[in-house]
Amino acid sequence: MNLEKYLKEKAEIIERALVDRLPSENTVPHVIHQAMRYSCLGGGKRLRAILALEACSAVGGNPETVLDFACAIEMIHAYSLIHDDLPAMDDDDYRRGKLTNHKVYGEGIAVLAGDALLTHAFEILTYMSKYLDAEMVVQIIKEVSEACGSQGLIGGQVVDLKSEGENIDLNTLEYIYQNKTGKLILVALRGGAIIGGATAQQLAAVTLYGENFGLAFQITDDILDVVGDTSKLGKEVGADLRRQKSTYPSLFGLTKAREIAKNCISQCEKALVVLPKRNDYLHALARFVLEREY
Numbered sequence: 001m002n003l004e005k006y007l008k009e010k011a012e013i014i015e016r017a018l019v020d021r022l023p024s025e026n027t028v029p030h031v032i033h034q035a036m037r038y039s040c041l042g043g044g045k046r047l048r049a050i051l052a053l054e055a056c057s058a059v060g061g062n063p064e065t066v067l068d069f070a071c072a073i074e075m076i077h078a079y080s081l082i083h084d085d086l087p088a089m090d091d092d093d094y095r096r097g098k099l100t101n102h103k104v105y106g107e108g109i110a111v112l113a114g115d116a117l118l119t120h121a122f123e124i125l126t127y128m129s130k131y132l133d134a135e136m137v138v139q140i141i142k143e144v145s146e147a148c149g150s151q152g153l154i155g156g157q158v159v160d161l162k163s164e165g166e167n168i169d170l171n172t173l174e175y176i177y178q179n180k181t182g183k184l185i186l187v188a189l190r191g192g193a194i195i196g197g198a199t200a201q202q203l204a205a206v207t208l209y210g211e212n213f214g215l216a217f218q219i220t221d222d223i224l225d226v227v228g229d230t231s232k233l234g235k236e237v238g239a240d241l242r243r244q245k246s247t248y249p250s251l252f253g254l255t256k257a258r259e260i261a262k263n264c265i266s267q268c269e270k271a272l273v274v275l276p277k278r279n280d281y282l283h284a285l286a287r288f289v290l291e292r293e294y
Contacts, residue, residue, distance in 0.1 A: 003284045010053065011046040017067045018074060021124055035105045035113035036120070040078040043096030045294075048073045048185055051213075051285065052192035055206050058272070058279040061196020068128050069140065069195060072121040073188045076148055079117035080157075080184070082110050089161065090243070094236060118148070132195065140191050147187035156180025165244040173246055174215075181221075182214030189213070201274060208271040209282065216264035216289045219257055222247035226254065229293065258290075265290055 018041060025034040049070035053063040085092040085100040086107060092100055102110035125144065128137045146152055156179025163172060189210040193203050225240045226249050240247050248257035268286040272279050 003281075003288060006281065006284075007045065007050065007288075010050045011044075014046040014049045014067075014070060014074060015041065017071050021068070021071045022075075022120070031105065031109060032112055032116055035101055035109050036078075036117050038104060039082050039095075039101045039113065040075055040117060043098065044074075044077075046074060047285070048077055048188040051185065051210075051282075052188045054279070054281050054285065055189045055192030055198075056196035058275045058277050058282055059193050059196040059198040059202045059206070060277050061192075061198075063192075063196075065131060066192050066195050068124050069191050070188070072124040072144070073184065073191070075117045075121040075124065076144070076153075077184060079114040079121070080153055082114040082117070084157070086110060089157070090239065092236070092239065128195075136194060140194060143187050143190060143194075147183040152179050152183040156183070160245075163246065166246070168246045170251065173248070173251065177215055177218040178211070181218040182211065185214040185217065186210035202276070205271045205274045209268045209286075212264040212267040212271070213286060213289065216261040216268070216286075219248045219261040219264070220289055220292060222249050223254060223257055223261075224293070261290060 022037055022040060023033045025037050027033045052066050052070045052073060056063045056066045081095055082101045084090050085095055086102055093103055094100060100110075101113055105113065122141065122144075125137070125141050128140070148154065150158075156176050159172065160176045160180055163176065186207065189206050190203065193206040198206065222240065225237050225247070228237045230237050240250070248260060252260065265286045269283055272282055275282075
């Protein structure tokens with residue numbers, strides 16, 4: 001299995017789908033659509049979208065039916081990164097190897113570009129009603145709303161923002177990770193499985209996989225912020241230390257943090273046993289989290 005080739009091929013599929021589903025940069029007003037496309041296209045691993053496709057396949061579904069959902073997830077992810085990079089948040093200058101949105105378009109347009117991507121994502125989710133049962137579409141929209149809202153991604157961002165410079169405990173750190181990072185990864189997997197026709201047992205297995213995947217992903221992000229290579233990451237390292245943010249390496253040290261991430265990935269692999277179809281790529285993606293350099 002050539003995981004690098006696989007990831008590239010899948011990312012290209014998602015990229016083409018996003019190009020088709022985002023408003024053209026020639027659409028009036030031009031600047032907002034240019035800003036949306038700037039941050040949503042031409043970069044990123046497309047990991048959340050790929051997880052959605054693979055979850056669908058692993059329960060016996062057709063991954064082509066997941067493309068609208070996968071694109072919506074990527075738009076939401078791009079929105080969250082635009083806002084996360086703003087001076088009022090993390091104040092980052094680079095993302096995915098290029099200047100952050102507000103450095104190119106200004107803070108006002110960056111805020112609006114994020115808002116527009118989030119809003120457009122929900123429009124894209126409604127396209128699923130053309131080929132999925134209406135009840136299923138409503139369920140997915142509900143899950144995505146919850147994952148993005150004040151008890152999900154935004155809630156995690158709030159606690160993260162309020163915790164800068166504070167000595168927080170492990171429960172608070174886990175809350176941040178489970179919500180700010182984990183919820184969007186989890187809903188990508190659950191949505192893909194639901195569209196694929198997962199049984200309750202299969203959905204529970206995908207959920208367990210997603211919860212552990214999300215935590216391991218954020219822990220390795222912490223580790224890369226300490227020992228990573230800026231040229232590979234596409235963003236500056238050492239940001240957590242500069243902002244005095246609590247992380248798994250700062251609480252446990254690098255060795256213990258790696259061990260915790262490894263245990264999470266072991267739980268991912270155990271969860272996959274009950275799924276009916278070959279899920280080699282879900283196994284490989286879990287291992288990729290531990291080994292990644294970007």
